[in-house]
Amino acid sequence: MVSQPPDSGHRPFFQLISGLAAEDAIGPVMQVMEQAFDPRFGEAWNHSQTRSMLAMPLTRVLLAEARGPLHSAGQGDAIGFAMTRRVADEEELLLIAVAPKWRQFGVASALLAEVIDDAQEAGVQRLHLEMRSNNSAIHLYQKFGFAQVGLRRDYYKGVDSQHYDALTLAIDI
Ligand SMILES: CC(C)(COP(=O)(O)OP(=O)(O)OC[C@H]1O[C@@H](n2cnc3c(N)ncnc32)[C@H](O)[C@@H]1OP(=O)(O)O)[C@@H](O)C(=O)NCCC(=O)NCCS
Structure with missing residues (x-):
């Protein structure tokens, strides 16, 4: 069951939007991107990288947008997104992110469930x-049954020049 943020009045507080054109997706995606990723790890994409990826025909983006009282309270439209790239019968989850104040209410689970469906x-x-080995996102992926299929040592480089392993996870669907 999806929990609700304290002031949502127990109504659904977000909706999922798919099929956005790249030019409509870039603003909301960057709004979340800029808040969601810890700058220590250098994982967030900049505007130009994101725009290039969104413009590619195989890229898909799913947006979570606030709705109801929270939305009308002007707390911002975009609260999360998932971006994937589909090639033949394989799909890669490139990024999934939820803005910090909306976490642990099931937004990423809803995004991932929809991506899988x-x-x-x-x-x-x-x-x-692929994920940084010490990312708490592992809880999300394990919940959906992803298993580790690979390890790349020192794949990510943080801003402090510290290196972090990358785990490759996969699920047969
Ligand atoms: C990872 C992330 C997308 C999860 O978003 P979220 O909306 O909080 O996730 P959910 O609420 O759907 O939680 C999914 C499950 O993971 C668990 N979980 C989420 N964050 C957790 C954390 N920091 N520690 C422990 N468990 C956590 C939840 O409890 C939930 O499990 P449950 O349903 O059994 O209780 C979010 O933390 C985020 O944006 N992180 C920064 C960006 C990032 O690193 N993305 C992944 C790599 S691209």
């Missing part, structure tokens, strides 16, 4: 991703 409907056989 949509991929299944399209005949995708496998969803995979």
Whole structure:
């Protein structure tokens, strides 16, 4: 069950939006990107990288947008997104992110569930991703049954020049 943020009045507090054109997606995606990623790890994409990826025909983006009283209270539209790249019967989860104040209310779970449903409907056989080994996002992926299929030592470089391993996770769907 999805929990609710304290002032949501127990109504659904977000909706998922798919099929956005790159030029409509870039603003909301960057709004979340700029808040969501810890700057220590250098994982956030800049505007130009994100725009290039969104413009590619194989890239798909799913947006979580605030709705109801929280939305009308002007707390911002975009609260999370998932970005994937589908190639034949494989899909890669490139990024998933939720703005800090909206975390642990099930937003990322809803995004990922929708990504998986949509991929299944399209005949995708496998969803995979790469993540920094010490990222708490592992809890999200384990919840959905992702298993580790690879390890790249020192793949990520933080701003302090510290290196972090990358885990490759995958799920057959
Ligand atoms: C990872 C992230 C997307 C999770 O978003 P979220 O909306 O808080 O996730 P959910 O609320 O759907 O939580 C999913 C599960 O993971 C657990 N979880 C989420 N964050 C957790 C944390 N920091 N520590 C422990 N468990 C956590 C939740 O309890 C939940 O499990 P449950 O349903 O069994 O209780 C969010 O923390 C984020 O944006 N992180 C920064 C960006 C990032 O690193 N993205 C991943 C790499 S691209």
